[in-house]
Amino acid sequence: MPLHDLAKQIKACTHCAERFAATKTEHSPNPIFQISTKSRLCIAGQAPGLRAHDSGRPFTDPSGVRLREWMGIDEEIFYDSDRLAILPMAFCFPGYNAKNHDLPPPPDCAKLWRQQLFDAMPNIELIVIVGKSALAWHLPAYRKKSLSECVASGIIDGSPPVLPLPHPSWRNSGWLKGNPWFETDILPVLRSEVSRLVVQ
Numbered sequence: 001m002p003l004h005d006l007a008k009q010i011k012a013c014t015h016c017a018e019r020f021a022a023t024k025t026e027h028s029p030n031p032i033f034q035i036s037t038k039s040r041l042c043i044a045g046q047a048p049g050l051r052a053h054d055s056g057r058p059f060t061d062p063s064g065v066r067l068r069e070w071m072g073i074d075e076e077i078f079y080d081s082d083r084l085a086i087l088p089m090a091f092c093f094p095g096y097n098a099k100n101h102d103l104p105p106p107p108d109c110a111k112l113w114r115q116q117l118f119d120a121m122p123n124i125e126l127i128v129i130v131g132k133s134a135l136a137w138h139l140p141a142y143r144k145k146s147l148s149e150c151v152a153s154g155i156i157d158g159s160p161p162v163l164p165l166p167h168p169s170w171r172n173s174g175w176l177k178g179n180p181w182f183e184t185d186i187l188p189v190l191r192s193e194v195s196r197l198v199v200q
Contacts, residue, residue, distance in 0.1 A: 043087070
């Protein structure tokens with residue numbers, strides 16, 4: 001199916017409407033993603049947060065600020081779909097639980113749409129994985145490994161290759177402080193690939 005038609009179907013998806021209505025936030029579906037047949041780099045995230053749900057744009061929160069810093073690009077480049085695709089594991093904000101924590105991405109979303117989208121974007125040369133849900137889907141063989149082991153692997157061969165990252169949430173600041181090699185060894189690799197695939 002052409003990417004344009006697929007995007008229309010996803011935007012109209014109400015598969016999880018009852019699930020979202022039953023959460024503490026009682027919200028409606030609002031699929032958020034960024035795609036283009038020209039994209040060569042894809043960010044595979046978790047799911048939009050409440051701020052992204054309200055804005056209609058992915059990573060419009062402190063996590064997005066940190067991710068763009070890691071990549072060495074500004075918002076203009078980051079939100080250019082012809083340069084950069086953003087495909088979370090679930091396209092809609094999952095909602096909050098009773099403790100005001102984000103609920104996990106519903107697995108139905110990836111089952112319905114994910115492979116179709118990648119089939120319609122043949123120019124993707126690298127997938128940057130952000131978060132455990134994306135890691136489990138794109139690298140099932142790495143599910144039993146720790147976050148540190150996965151991230152330390154750097155670029156992992158595949159079709160296309162993938163680069164695992166910790167989630168840029170400020171909740172992971174402790175992990176980042178305890179693993180300084182991420183900044184010295186992995187971020188240069190990330191920025192080099194971003195420069196090759198997105199900036200040039």
